[in-house]
Amino acid sequence: MSDTMKENNNTITIDGREIPFKEGQTIMDAALAADIYIPHLCHRPGLKPHGSCKLCTVEVNGRSASACTLPAAKGQEISNNTEALNGVRKTITQMLFVEGNHFCPACEKTGDCTLQAVAYHLDMLDGHFPQFYPRREVDASHPGIVLDRDRCIMCELCVRTSREMDGKDVFAITGRGIDAKLIVNSASGKLADTDITTDDLAAHICPVGAILIKEHGYEVPIGRRTFDLHTIAEPGVEPVILRKGKHADEH
Amino acid sequence: MSEQMRRVAIDPVTRVEGHGKITLLQDADNRVHEARLHIVEFRGFEKFIQGRPYWEVSTFVQRLCGICPVSHHLAAAKAIDQLVGVEELTPSALKLRQLLHFGQTLQSHALHFFHLSSPDLLFGFGSDVAKRNIIGVIEKYPETAVKGVKLRKYGQQVIAAIAGKRVHGSAAIPGGMNKSLSREERNSLLADIKDIIAWSQDAVSLSEQIHMAHPENHDFGKLNTNFLGMIGPKGELELYHGGLRARAADGSTILDQFDYRGYQDIIREEVRSWSYMKFPYLSSLGKEKGWYRVGPLARVNNCDSISTPLAEAARKRFKAFANGAFVQDTLAYHWARMIEALHCAESIELLLGDEDISGDDLVVTGEKRDEGIGVIEAPRGTLFHHYKIDEEGMIRKANLIVSTTSNNQAMNESVRSVADQYIDGKEITEGLLNHLEVAVRAYDPCLSCATHAMGKMPLQVELVDADGRLVDRLTKGSDGRIERSM
Numbered sequence: 062m063s064d065t066m067k068e069n070n071n072t073i074t075i076d077g078r079e080i081p082f083k084e085g086q087t088i089m090d091a092a093l094a095a096d097i098y099i100p101h102l103c104h105r106p107g108l109k110p111h112g113s114c115k116l117c118t119v120e121v122n123g124r125s126a127s128a129c130t131l132p133a134a135k136g137q138e139i140s141n142n143t144e145a146l147n148g149v150r151k152t153i154t155q156m157l158f159v160e161g162n163h164f165c166p167a168c169e170k171t172g173d174c175t176l177q178a179v180a181y182h183l184d185m186l187d188g189h190f191p192q193f194y195p196r197r198e199v200d201a202s203h204p205g206i207v208l209d210r211d212r213c214i215m216c217e218l219c220v221r222t223s224r225e226m227d228g229k230d231v232f233a234i235t236g237r238g239i240d241a242k243l244i245v246n247s248a249s250g251k252l253a254d255t256d257i258t259t260d261d262l263a264a265h266i267c268p269v270g271a272i273l274i275k276e277h278g279y280e281v282p283i284g285r286r287t288f289d290l291h292t293i294a295e296p297g298v299e300p301v302i303l304r305k306g307k308h309a310d311e312h
Numbered sequence: 313m314s315e316q317m318r319r320v321a322i323d324p325v326t327r328v329e330g331h332g333k334i335t336l337l338q339d340a341d342n343r344v345h346e347a348r349l350h351i352v353e354f355r356g357f358e359k360f361i362q363g364r365p366y367w368e369v370s371t372f373v374q375r376l377c378g379i380c381p382v383s384h385h386l387a388a389a390k391a392i393d394q395l396v397g398v399e400e401l402t403p404s405a406l407k408l409r410q411l412l413h414f415g416q417t418l419q420s421h422a423l424h425f426f427h428l429s430s431p432d433l434l435f436g437f438g439s440d441v442a443k444r445n446i447i448g449v450i451e452k453y454p455e456t457a458v459k460g461v462k463l464r465k466y467g468q469q470v471i472a473a474i475a476g477k478r479v480h481g482s483a484a485i486p487g488g489m490n491k492s493l494s495r496e497e498r499n500s501l502l503a504d505i506k507d508i509i510a511w512s513q514d515a516v517s518l519s520e521q522i523h524m525a526h527p528e529n530h531d532f533g534k535l536n537t538n539f540l541g542m543i544g545p546k547g548e549l550e551l552y553h554g555g556l557r558a559r560a561a562d563g564s565t566i567l568d569q570f571d572y573r574g575y576q577d578i579i580r581e582e583v584r585s586w587s588y589m590k591f592p593y594l595s596s597l598g599k600e601k602g603w604y605r606v607g608p609l610a611r612v613n614n615c616d617s618i619s620t621p622l623a624e625a626a627r628k629r630f631k632a633f634a635n636g637a638f639v640q641d642t643l644a645y646h647w648a649r650m651i652e653a654l655h656c657a658e659s660i661e662l663l664l665g666d667e668d669i670s671g672d673d674l675v676v677t678g679e680k681r682d683e684g685i686g687v688i689e690a691p692r693g694t695l696f697h698h699y700k701i702d703e704e705g706m707i708r709k710a711n712l713i714v715s716t717t718s719n720n721q722a723m724n725e726s727v728r729s730v731a732d733q734y735i736d737g738k739e740i741t742e743g744l745l746n747h748l749e750v751a752v753r754a755y756d757p758c759l760s761c762a763t764h765a766m767g768k769m770p771l772q773v774e775l776v777d778a779d780g781r782l783v784d785r786l787t788k789g790s791d792g793r794i795e796r797s798m
């Protein structure tokens with residue numbers, strides 16, 4: 062690309078590759094549009110950026126920043142897929158594993174879980190840190206949805222989806238750091254006493270197995286789950302909505 | 313409810329591992345009057361599962377054991393079928409589950425016989441420890457060893473084809489199965505089945521010859537016990553689904569075609585202060601007389617026939633050995649185990665040829681219930697899974713009786729009899745330790761789940777005198793090293 066072209070276009074450079082961006086896009090938006098994978102957990106296109114998981118940390122002109130919140134600006138030189146950054150991301154992912162109770166082999170979401178897929182992508186082989194074993198409540202009060210807080214990574218995707226997409230306000234996070242927890246906005250604090258239904262997007266958005274449709278699990282055989290067929294870094298691979306009869310190779 | 317909800321986090325390393333420990337209690341005349349086998353087993357598992365969703369359980373329970381996960385998967389699946397009100401699976405789902413179970417039993421039996429027991433059986437219990445292992449067998453009897461490895465591998469391939477993985481896959485879901493087998497998958501498994509059946513026949517012959525060739529071993533750890541197990545509608549050997557049959561040592565029937573959902577009416581479990589593992593017994597006979605044996609020896613003795621011809625012929629020879637009475641020799645477990653392996657191989661061939669295995673009618677639904685009981689004949693014996701759920705679908709109560717637990721009393725008795733026969737004064741010798749190990753191993757206890765891979769069972773034997781004093785202690789590590797730690 063010639064220098065004149067560069068000046069005429071809004072472009073940023075990620076790991077040496079120059080890509081265009083539109084006004085108002087974040088680095089994450091521009092990267093996704095150019096099929097460049099920047100690891101992320103709390104980001105999802107269509108929802109307001111949240112910037113909490115820090116997995117999307119990149120280096121912009123030598124300084125750390127969250128790709129999902131930082132607006133793209135002309136001429137940014139960005140490092141993304143580097144050993145150092147992936148090392149940091151791996152550490153963050155390990156923390157997420159030990160801060161909750163993630164027992165992958167028995168989880169309905171295994172093979173379709175974004176956290177697990179990110180861990181594979183980053184070559185995470187163990188939790189590294191000692192397990193916190195927090196005590197967290199399961200809420201199975203709702204007839205169609207179960208909330209297993211053991212697996213919650215506080216990404217607030219459900220919080221934002223309920224507000225921004227479903228026009229409701231079912232979930233919220235209270236507390237900070239290790240005391241943070243997912244709560245339900247009802248007088249009883251129970252999911253059954255909210256207006257959430259299994260048709261709500263928020264019931265299906267959870268990237269891990271913390272919000273699940275009841276009575277379904279393991280219906281998709283091994284070999285046909287999302288991340289049996291794709292890696293998370295492949296363009297367009299979306300966390301799958303776990304519902305009977307609809308899956309990765311059937312969209 | 314939610315206050316009692318449990319977090320679930322099991323450290324996978326500390327669940328079933330640990331030493332087998334045996335305490336021998338001597339009386340004033342230096343006779344071993346009691347043996348106590350301490351096995352670290354699924355302590356607390358029933359608690360872990362409380363507050364978890366019922367549809368998760370059949371996958372979760374696979375973590376109970378690295379060797380027989382499929383057995384737990386299927387026993388739980390049967391209980392969960394009950395929870396979702398399903399009494400009868402579709403033919404496709406039923407046959408796929410049976411096939412999975414035959415694959416599991418074949419691989420488990422092959423592993424036990426060839427990897428774990430054949431060194432003792434081929435070289436003798438007192439032979440050089442350095443050679444008495446699978447490596448030794450590979451050197452001296454390469455053909456036998458190779459067949460054993462291949463039999464096991466084939467069983468694992470059957471499992472992997474159905475469950476997606478050799479261990480800890482997914483297959484059974486409430487009311488059915490999550491996939492069937494394609495024609496190609498069936499054909500690729502069928503390609504080897506003739507060899508598998510032939511090698512299983514060889515294994516039966518080998519185990520039979522070994523037993524016949526060593527009359528001095530017929531009394532080794534021998535007991536006269538009741539037998540409990542599942543049978544089919546015609547009294548035939550049945551591993552996946554049927555009624556319970558219990559017979560007394562003299563062959564008389566204690567109960568027959570009993571609906572296992574009433575198991576609590578016929579089986580009680582005694583708790584003893586020194587053991588985490590309970591002691592089940594048939595309540596009609598009481599604690600003293602009601603204990604029983606399960607597993608291959610019980611099943612092959614208990615059934616009236618085996619549905620596949622080669623295994624049936626082998627069963628007849630087995631029965632002839634005791635002139636039609638029960639074969640009570642503890643070491644005949646191995647022989648019975650190989651007869652079952654042959655039955656598995658023959659059954660696998662039949663099922664692979666059945667079009668239903670490729671069918672896509674895989675799940676039925678029913679009316680939810682709050683209680684489910686599932687029982688199968690696992691490789692090691694009758695396995696009970698019992699769950700109660702609350703109105704939210706969470707497990708409120710779980711009760712498991714695993715096969716090894718049912719053999720608890722019998723293992724203690726066999727150990728006591730062998731210890732008494734081989735003990736030398738007040739010292740535990742290496743030879744004694746080895747003999748005790750062989751006696752325990754005949755039952756293929758779940759203790760070995762943790763140590764199958766190494767082919768060695770970490771074992772500690774303690775000798776306690778009439779005054780309750782510890783007089784000797786010998787430990788064999790998983791590396792085979794023996795240490796006296798007094």
Ligand code: SF4
Binds near residue numbers: 215217268269
């Ligand atoms: S429940 Fe799921 S979507 Fe909601 S905050 Fe927790 S991990 Fe994120």
Ligand code: FES
Binds near residue numbers: 118128
């Ligand atoms: S994806 Fe950017 S902080 Fe989570």
Ligand code: NI
Binds near residue numbers: 376378379380381758
């Ligand atoms: Ni086991």
